[in-house]
Amino acid sequence: MAATVRRQRPRRLACWVLMTVLLADLLALSDTLAVMSVDLGSESMKVAIVKPGVPMEIVLNKESRRKTPVTVTLKENERFFGDSAASMAIKNPKATLRYFQHLLGKQENNPHVALYKARFPEHELGFDPQRQTVYFQISPQLQFSPEEVLSMLLNYSRSLAEDFAEQPIKDAVITVPAFFNQAERRAVLQAARMAGLKVLQLINDNTATALSYGVFRRKDINSTAQNIMFYDMGSGSTVCTIVTYQTVKTKDAGMQPQLQIRGVGFDRTLGGLEMELRLREHLARLFNEQRKGQRAKDVRENPRAMAKLLREANRLKTVLSANADHVAQIEGLMDDVDFKAKVTRAEFEELCADLFERVPGPVQQALQSAEMKLDEIEQVILVGGATRVPKVQEVLLKAVGKEELGKNINADEAAAMGAVYQAAALSKAFKVKPFVVRDAVIYPILVEFTREVEEETGVRSLKHNKRVLFSRMGPYPQRKVITFNRYSHDFNFHINYGDLGFLGPEDLRVFGSQNLTTVKLKGVGESFKKYPDYESKGIKAHFNLDESGVLSLDRVESVFETLVEDSPEEESTLTKLGNTISSLFGGGSTADPKENGTDTVQEEEEGPAEGSKDEPGEQAELKEEAEAPAEDTSSPPPPEAKGAAAPEGEKAAEKDGRDKPEAQKPSEKGEVGSEGAPPAPEEEKKQKPARKQRMVEEIGVELVVLDLPDLPEDQLAHSAQKLQDLTLRDLQKQEREKAANSLEAFIFETQDKLYQPEYQEVSTEEQREDISGKLSATATWLEDEGFGATTAMLKEKLAELRKLCHGLFFRVEERKKWPERLSALDNLLNHSSMFLKGARLIPEMDQIFTEVEMTTLEKIINETWAWKNTTVAEQAKLPITEKPVLLSKDIEAKMAALDREVQYLLNKAKFAKPRPRPRDKNGTRAEAPLNASASDQSEKVIPPPGQTEDTKPIPEPEKETAGPEAVDSEPLELGGPAAESEQKEHPEQPTGQKRTLKNDEL
């Protein structure tokens, strides 16, 4: 197929038309689309956005805070999020969910599920036998999986971002802890899918932080590698990361800065939450002791009291970071008994002594995984809220042996900012300076398979084989292809995690299943039957570890080759077009799934590129029993994921296209020439007697997921619908509340207005009584029946009242506007008249306006004066309690019409070219006639100023007309016959004496 791609020229036109349409679509999208990032911490999320024309910024939530608690309260008929939910924790602890991410991707027997139950006994966890997972059982009717709860939070984060950006947002980069395994990552992706968010990437939060650090220090990055350690202790966990920054040569953009994750160490449960829990336990003990002998119940059995204690423990912990001691204080902690106890920092440190001992652990792990020593680390930088605890800093400083710890990044917001930079880089709507990000695989992944071998004749045995697919600390995103060379029948292979010995036994249990997927192939034997005369090139399994760190098996193919004489086949127009578009986007021929599974493709070298071992693009020498090579590709082809969790694909598809030009190239000498000059078919034949023809047969794949099954599609759709319904219900509820509030506010405000002089002045007593009666009746209705009223009913009541009061409000509003509007009209009339007068004074030889133009302006001026005087006079005769005839909108319309005319003439003057002057014999220019008056000369002016030598600004009226009193002043001070005649021509105007009404006389 590829050999016939570049042939005809005419179809290029069609392609460019199509391209233009596609590009236009992209540009249109880019105008409107903002993108967001969510740094999804255990305790709080930090949301950032970037929108066209506006730099990256942290989103303020409804309370104008930069952090939003990852908390949701789920009640039968309403939900609360963020700060509102956090404030519900005490009133409604059972329905207020926090730290639920710790349950993501975990089965019921996971120690973290037990830990969650122990930490938060107020929550009832149900068991889902199908996936062996847990869910929150809030009430008999209300149950939600951790994915559903996360989805609600993500949706909420989007609403915050949308409110802030003032536009809809769909694309997001979401942070996850670097230690999240496949199941945990897929759980986040599923939650995002339920929320209808398009995840551009799941980025490790440590990588996002490192990116933010690098982006803001771009200038300090050079060809010398700098190793920086980030130590992030958040609420739930601690992660230590070693990052190398340096500039590298990129294919497309020359030298660019790069960050490479070199080492990662973590402690899944070391963080601020555990410290808080220790403090809470301490406070609970103190309270129980205070009440000893009073036969009081254990405070630990009272969820509300425990929620109060946890909140106080949090506050206390924070205060103790800056003070040596502090008094914990809770009014009416339980049974109306107050609690007060002094806690010292020393006591706190004692309570958490074992936690502080764990502080160096992640540092050691990070160094080990990076194979580095501490003296190679230039700086250790603190990230995360819990690093503010002085003891943490003290122990860490000792562990890293540096003079000081770096506090030069925003410990709370760096991850969100890095993630939003990445979001902008991935989105088509933005152009950002390249920053190469090379993340690293934490958990190695293997392919395992068992094959029968015959070591001696007749003696057959089973041999177990393991091939490392993605090695620990190897870079990703990355694609790999494993070729099985010795199978000619259906077989199975297994994808498992590799050596996880670096995890302790407890962490291994938390990790969950070490087996990922069993892959059962169907159709291998048939493919061999189909191509008996071809040479098998093996069964190729294409894997992708995408930008989000999620593994998928893209496809499995049985590949055959033979030497054939080249005979250019006739392509259908559609195929040609498709091929050319694909080549325009750089797409490879093999990326396209075969319609019939038997397409002929070019030799598909998976692009051994630059780079050494474990670099993206390496040619790994993995072979099945030293025969079957496993090939890498640095650049992912479009992820047509089948079976295994599909990556979010658009960008990957693009990259694939960019990086796989070889796929379009002829594999053998004598292939077709360049696209621009295709040889004739006969010629082609002559030139290319034989070439390798490759046949690819897609192999059926059945995946047996062994870690944690994803939510089935129907369940996912059901959850998405359930959450959408809840969102809709919340919105409806909010709208109803808004309607009730508006009605109530209108009644209240209008009752008040009826006593204000400006309203009383323009209304009769009868009118006021009528309004007041209706207001009272509606207030009574709202009190008695409003509770059950629908949004529509509430809105209708408000509409009725508004209609009733409209006349009164209108009169007040109009009267307020008159003075300013009339004064502006006067000003405009005066200036226009002045302008007209100036225009008429221009000597004929310089005149740029036609008589018609000047007469038209004159007419409008006169009509406007006349209209104003008549309407103002009419209005003066009307009772002020009736609808006015002088309307501000009419004044505005008159002004607009007049202004349009003046602007037209001004514009004309602006672009008018001075007429060439006749020259006298001496070569000097003709002067104005001697009898022209000084004023004539000074009036030889065409606005606007300074355009030509011959033009000067129209003089301003000597008295600036401002405010109502200006109406009585003389607007035209210019003498001369022209001015006089003009006054004669307009008897109704414009001398002061004739304009009898002042604006404020109305």
Ligand SMILES: Nc1ncnc2c1ncn2[C@@H]1O[C@H](COP(=O)(O)OP(=O)(O)OP(=O)(O)O)[C@@H](O)[C@H]1O
């Ligand atoms: N001044 C302070 N002193 C002590 N602890 C603090 C201080 N400020 C914040 N913290 C703690 O930091 C933690 C929150 O940090 P951060 O926002 O980095 O965590 P997170 O991102 O929500 O969680 P994680 O990254 O672990 O998932 C909380 O436990 C909070 O109590």
Ligand SMILES: [Mg+2]
């Ligand atoms: Mg965090």
